[in-house]
Every structure is written in C-alpha cells, then in structure tokens.
Amino acid sequence: MTVPDTHESPAMDGPALLRPLTLRGLTLKNRMVVSPMCQHSAVDGAVQDWHVVHYGKFVLGGAALVLTESTAVSSDSRVGVADLGIWSDDHVAGLKRLGDFAHANGAAFGIQLAHAGRKAFSEPLWEGGRALSPETLDARGISWRRVGPSAIAASGEWTEPEMLKREEIEAIRHDFVTAAERADRAGADVVELHFGHGYLLASFLSPLSNQRTDEYGGSLENRMRFAVETARAVREAWPDDKPLFARLSCLDGAEGSWGMEDTVALAKALKEVGVDVIDCSSGGLTEETRRSNVPRGIGFQVPFAEEVRRRAGIKTQAVGIILTPEQANEVVDSGKADLVALGREVLRTPYWPAEAIRALNGAEDFSAWPLQHREWLARRHTALSRLGVTNSDEE
Numbered sequence: 001m002t003v004p005d006t007h008e009s010p011a012m013d014g015p016a017l018l019r020p021l022t023l024r025g026l027t028l029k030n031r032m033v034v035s036p037m038c039q040h041s042a043v044d045g046a047v048q049d050w051h052v053v054h055y056g057k058f059v060l061g062g063a064a065l066v067l068t069e070s071t072a073v074s075s076d077s078r079v080g081v082a083d084l085g086i087w088s089d090d091h092v093a094g095l096k097r098l099g100d101f102a103h104a105n106g107a108a109f110g111i112q113l114a115h116a117g118r119k120a121f122s123e124p125l126w127e128g129g130r131a132l133s134p135e136t137l138d139a140r141g142i143s144w145r146r147v148g149p150s151a152i153a154a155s156g157e158w159t160e161p162e163m164l165k166r167e168e169i170e171a172i173r174h175d176f177v178t179a180a181e182r183a184d185r186a187g188a189d190v191v192e193l194h195f196g197h198g199y200l201l202a203s204f205l206s207p208l209s210n211q212r213t214d215e216y217g218g219s220l221e222n223r224m225r226f227a228v229e230t231a232r233a234v235r236e237a238w239p240d241d242k243p244l245f246a247r248l249s250c251l252d253g254a255e256g257s258w259g260m261e262d263t264v265a266l267a268k269a270l271k272e273v274g275v276d277v278i279d280c281s282s283g284g285l286t287e288e289t290r291r292s293n294v295p296r297g298i299g300f301q302v303p304f305a306e307e308v309r310r311r312a313g314i315k316t317q318a319v320g321i322i323l324t325p326e327q328a329n330e331v332v333d334s335g336k337a338d339l340v341a342l343g344r345e346v347l348r349t350p351y352w353p354a355e356a357i358r359a360l361n362g363a364e365d366f367s368a369w370p371l372q373h374r375e376w377l378a379r380r381h382t383a384l385s386r387l388g389v390t391n392s393d394e395e
Helices: 049-060 089-104 134-139 166-185 200-205 220-237 260-272 302-312 325-333 344-348 352-361 371-386
Strands: 021-023 026-028 032-034 065-072 108-114 190-195 244-249 277-281 315-319 339-342
Touching (some): 065 089, 065 190, 220 244, 244 260, 302 315, 339 344, 344 352
Parallel strands (some): 032 065, 032 339, 108 190, 190 244, 244 277, 277 315
Antiparallel strands (some): 021 026
16 A cells, blocks of 8 residues: 655745755755664564564654664674665665655655674674674674774774775775665665764774775875775765765764864765765764763764864764754754754654654644644644643643
8 A cells, every 4th residue: 555645845944953955856854864773673684574663653753864774785794683784685675665665654765874894793782782702603603704994803892803905995895886776776865874983984084993004094085095985986876866975973982083173074075076964973983982082961963063064064964962852953053964863862752853843833733743643633732722731731
C-alpha cells in the first residue's frame, strides 16, 4: 500500500527552525535532522524490521531529514558487528524500503557512509560498547580486520591496526564511491561521509594516529589528502542535484592533535570539491582522551558549527545537547548553523520536531503530525483546554 504524504506544506516564513532549506535539488521542509545513531541490530549488514520502525517513527515525528546510523562501506569496516552495511547490492532493497517510507511521508532520507578503521568491531552499546577481541571475533566466525594510517592502536583495549598500503587506500576510496552509487539506487537524498569520531578517515587527520612519511602523512595537507580525495571521488559519482554532507570532529578529543584551525582548513578544502554541509561534532580519536579538550554542556558543539560556517563559508549542521525548540530555533535564527541535528532527544521523544513546530507556532498547530494522528490530537487539545489544562500542564 502506498502511504500518501500526510504532512502539510512548510511555511516560507516564521521561526527560522521551521523554514525550508534548499540544498542543490533538495528542499528540506524545516531545519531539523535526525542524527546517525548506531542500533547494532542488522544481520550481515542488512536492514531488519527494527530499522523500519526505528527510522519510521522519526519520519512520522516531523523531522525534515532522517540519517541512518554509520553504514559500513565494506564488511570489515563496521563499527559494531551488527551495524548496517552498504557493501553489497543485496543491501540496497532494505535501505530503499527505509527511503520509500520517508518519501511517502514527507521526509528526506540520508545514509551515513563510514569505515571504522582501527575502531572496527565493537560490542553493542548495551553490552558496554568495548572492542571485541580477536579471539571473540574468531570464535564467532567473523572475518575481521582493523586498519589505520599507522600501526597505532586507538587505545589499550583495541588491537594494533595494520598500516594501510597505498593501493589499499585507493581500494577503500573506491568502496566509498560504490557505496554512494548504491545509496543513490536506494533512493537516498543525501549521503554523509563520516570523517569524525576517530574512525578511519579521522585517524588519517590527526598527527597522533597518523605517523606516515608518504603523501598521506606529515603535513596538514597530506593528512587531509585521503578525506579530500574521498569526498571528491564520491561527489563525482553522486548525482549533482543531491547534497553531500561530511561529519567532522572539530576537536578530536586529544590534546595537541586536531583543532579548529585544522577543521576550518579541511572544511574549505571539502567545499572546493563539492561538499555542501559540514556536520560539526567532536571527540573520539581515542577512548581514553575522547573528551579531554571538549568540555560538555548545553549546546557545547554549536560554537564549532558557527566558526566553521563563518570562516569556511559553508553551511553547517549543529549537534550536541540541544534540548528545547527555543534553543534550536536560536541556533538557526542567529546564523550559528543552518541545520540542527537531534539524537538522544528524538530517541526519548520521536515527535520532538512536531512538538517544536507546535511550540514555536502555537499550541493549536498540529500540522506536523501525520494526517492519521492529527485530528485525534487536535480533539484532545480542545478537550483539555475546556478542562483548563494548558500546554505547559500537558508537559
């Protein structure tokens, strides 16, 4: 059965968070994005019913763009053994199922492409999220490999990665390209390149994890080379009318490693090769130091998005402890970022975007809810109003 687009058309004015944003040939109905969050629930990389419900509820919740979790470009590049994958044509149908539901219900659909590198193959978060040992992986019959720019482990719990040869770097770049081609066949409107959180491309950026002496190590330009070449290659393969995002750890969490000057330089280089939005995160280079230079607090990563936007002249996406509609609206309205990504808040309240629209437009605005829900909620609101219950009382 085909489900119609049951959300009303977006307004062209009003609160900044609710205004449409056009990126190449894609117009997002508002500025709210669901951030990638690993679910550790795939089977051999394939979408399961869990993913259909998990992503579907965010689509119904009113977000403009829903991004998948870290989706592996090769079987040995998964963050967790049960992460989604896009290394096989067999994965396309399941991902297309997610995209088709998003499109039928008024949302855009994006796939985050990733290679975990030296941090590949971890436990599910509910089991601790620790690195799986070679013995455990072998006992489970999992073909595994951890690779990096240099033979330097991410931390004491991770095995030492194999140092990638030049031809292997080229092969991984090709994996990203073929993954993007599959994402297009799956109907994705956006692909996001995961260049953060200490995974493979991020580990090439830091002088602490990258101690190569060839053209992929040493100077900042050399350490950025793999990321820039990968973005260029994906951009050439990705349809010109579809936007390309890149997630960066603006500060990678380790002192004396990667900082804002480096991030701005990389953002400028990525813009030159066709990246449209920088998704500004932080931390993750190693497990021991992943937050040492990133003090956490309300909206703690918003200043990164603001600085990249201002200095690199590129659109940005802010993420990190954004809690209220008013806070999110201020981020966009003040020009600190063009998009706001939500993670834990939409896990807790999948209809957070719809509630944000109601909070910013007025308590009687149920236009962001699906048609199938809207009348029920409007009648509830009317009944509660007659009883003297206000919107704040409902919360």
